[in-house]
Amino acid sequence: MKLGLKRAHYLLMLAGISLNAPVAFAENGNATAAETQKSTTLSSASDAAAAAATAASAAALAAESAANAANAAVEAINAVLPPSQRKSITKKSIASPAQSELKSTDTSVVITPVKPAGDLNLLPDVGEVKLANGLETKFGVPSERSLVGLVGTYEIAVSSDMRGAYARGVAGIQEENVDQVSPIGQLNMAEAVKASLGFSRDVLVASARVGQAKAQTGQAKAFLLPSLLLQAKGGREISSPGVQIDGVTGKPESRNSHGRSDTSLTLKQPLLDLPGYYDYKRRQVVEQSRQEGQRSSEGETYLSTINAYLALASSRISADMTADYEAQIQELFRYVEKRAGAGAASNSDKERVRARSLSAHSSRIEQEAAHAAAGVDFVRQVNLAPSNIRLPDLEEVGLSIVPNSLDKAMELALEANPEIAQLKAEMLAAELDKTAAKSRYLPRVDLELSDTNSVHAGGSNDSQRDQRLMVVMNWSLFNGGGDLKYNEEKAARYEELKYRVDDQRRRVLQSLSAQYATLEATRLRIDEGYRELASITSAAQAMSKRMLSGNQSLLDMLDVYDRFYQARLRLVNLHTQEIAAVAQIARLLQGPPKTADAASATSPVELGVN
Known part of the structure; x- marks a missing residue:
């Protein structure tokens, strides 16, 4: 009977703790207080209560008191559980504490559970872990080894320019033809790359440079085509001697002032203009170089868009995983706090879990900040603000054009890499420029057809008309050594580009x-x-089973949570790194991959996530 009364006291104390109400009791100086069995779940309290009720049934008064206390304890437990996880009161029993676990206490003990800090419950529950009624953790390994398999869905919600500050800043630019940021519901990587290539200022600048090169090529070509020149002059002329006859002396006037006008129409066709010809050929090669430069800019834009897209997706996934981890630690903290209030766990254990919870919350804030920055960077490059993005895969970044062999990739890159092609075109242009510099030592020969009409030439009252068909040669025999230095300059430029290509x-x-x-x-x-x-x-599944029997440390389970979270986070980073590496290889091979090569032709079916 004495043992039954002690069990009843123990059950009343446990019920009071579960209901967050302090319970005090006192006995003689040699009395002992019950210490709850070390366990990691609230359900163990229910099992202990039911077991104690069964053991105390031998004594009628003790059994009745124990049953009431057990029911109160289970009701307190069920109050914090969802309906689907609540325990039945009649099917469970409370196990009495082992005699070895009992220790002497003061004659009066008041146990008051400490509530969790208010700042630990800032985020909504994510349903990843449920600790209040048995350990039901969603530990698992995805069957598909990809970002989609790891996350469990093809599409995720993102925060791109969440506060709209960047869009408002763009809208405040007081200039014409400023493209405003456009919100969009869904976006995949192929659409993002296409939009970025159409919006990128670097690509547009490179395109404008191509237009300049084409215009310069047209100018150089025009210098080799026929030219027609009309020249008209009019004014006063003084002729000495003049052509007019002096009426007094009968001789030509020694000096005559009169008006004169000349009109000349000249058609010129270059016959031999080697500097002009080689300049035209050089301009054509420069135009090709500018086109390769545009392809290089498109490749850089493609790669930066891929990286921005990956940063946006991975930061969102990491933030969500951190939120799941934080929710797990918060659940664990609430449980350890109740156990610490009951004396089954030390205050240091509770504070260690609290510190880990605060660390997880800090990591969550950091991940959210990184996601916000990645969203603004993505909007800047694409000029679109999506609310959902599709998780990328390797086919979308050009896996089909990436050779399995490094030697084959090197061979393709040396032939098609845009930076190499651009420098090779510039080197060829420098070689033509060097040849054009040497041709300056040669004469220039033109064919001219002219028709000139002069009125009052020399003071005559008659007009004079001259029609000529002539071959004109211009030859600079000496130019102070400037042509020689010009040749040396072009030769040095060619050597520079040769080394740059290498x-x-x-x-x-x-x-x-x-x-x-x-x-x-x-x-x-x-x-x-x-x-x-x-x-x-x-390991987590095995430890979860041991926790139900009270044979597993809570801190060991805390370590498993952290390792599981870190492993998933590393896999996200590794998948992101893999996609970025494939995109970088594709960019080195040929710049931006073609849409048909870089994107999948069909859209995958949405995963069914239970």
Whole structure:
């Protein structure tokens, strides 16, 4: 009977703790107080209460008191659980604490549970972990090794320019033809790249430079075509001697002032103009170089858009994973807090969980800030503000054009890389320019057809008309050594570009080697990451079962939560790094991949996520 009364006291204390009401009791100086069995879930309290009620049924008064206390404890537990997880009062029993776990206490003990800090419940529950009635954690390894498989959906909601500050800033630009930021519901990577290539200021600048080069080519060509020149002059002329006859002396006037007008129409066709011809050929090559420069700008825009898209997606995924992790730690903190209030856990354990919860919340804030910055950067590049984006895959960034062999990739890059092609075109233009400089030592020969009409030439009252068909040669025999220095300048320019081409080739080969090494290492790390995730999942499931029996430390489970979160976060970063490496290789090979090569032809079916 004495043992039954002690059990009843223990159950009353447990019920008071669960209902957040302080309970005090006192016995003689040698009396002992019950210490709750170390457990990690609130459901263990329910099981202990039911077991104690069964054990105390031998004593009628003790059994009745224990049953009432057990019901109160279970009701308190059910108050904090959703309906689907509430425990039945009649099917469970409360286990009495082991005698070895009992220790002496003061004659009067008042236990008051400490409520969690208010700033720990800022975010809504995400349903990732439910600790209040048994450990039901969604630990698992996705069957598909991709961002889509890891997240469980093809599309995610993002915050691009969430506050609209960037859009308002663009709208405040007081100039004509300013493209405003356009909100859009959904966006995939192929659409983002297409929009970015059409909006990018770098691409538009490169396109304008191509237009300039074409106009300059037309100018150089015009210098080789026939030209027609009309010249008209009129004014006073003084002739000495004049053609007029002096009426007094009968001789021509020694000086005559009169009006004169000349009109000349000249048609000129260059016959030999080597500097002009080579300049025209050089302009054509420069135009080709500008086109390669535009392709290079498109490649840079393509790559920067891919990186911005990946940053937007990965930062959102990371923020969501951090929110899940924070919710898990908050649930764990609330449970440890109740156990600490009951004396089953130390205050240091509670504070360690609180510190981890605050750290998770800080990481969440950091991830949200990174996502906001990534959203503004994406809007700046694409000029679209999507609310949802489709998760990228490798096919969308040009996996189909990436060779399996590094040697094959190097061969293709040396032929089609836009930076190499641009420098090679500039080098060819410099070679033509060098040849044109040498041609300045040669004469220029033109064919001229002219028709000149002069009125009052020399003071005559009659007009004079001259029609000529002539071959005109212009030859600069000496120009102070300027032509020689001009040749030296063009030769030095050619040497410069030759070395730049060689350097660019080596840079491309080095970048390809690095990207292929990164891609290979990333894929190996992804394999290891999923093995790690599988191991952590297996360990977490085993630890969850041990926690139900009270044989697992809460802090060990806290460590499992952290490792599971870190493993998933690493996989997100690795998948992002893999996609970025493939995009970088495709960009090195040929600039921006064609839409048909870079994007999938069909849209995948939405995943069914349970």
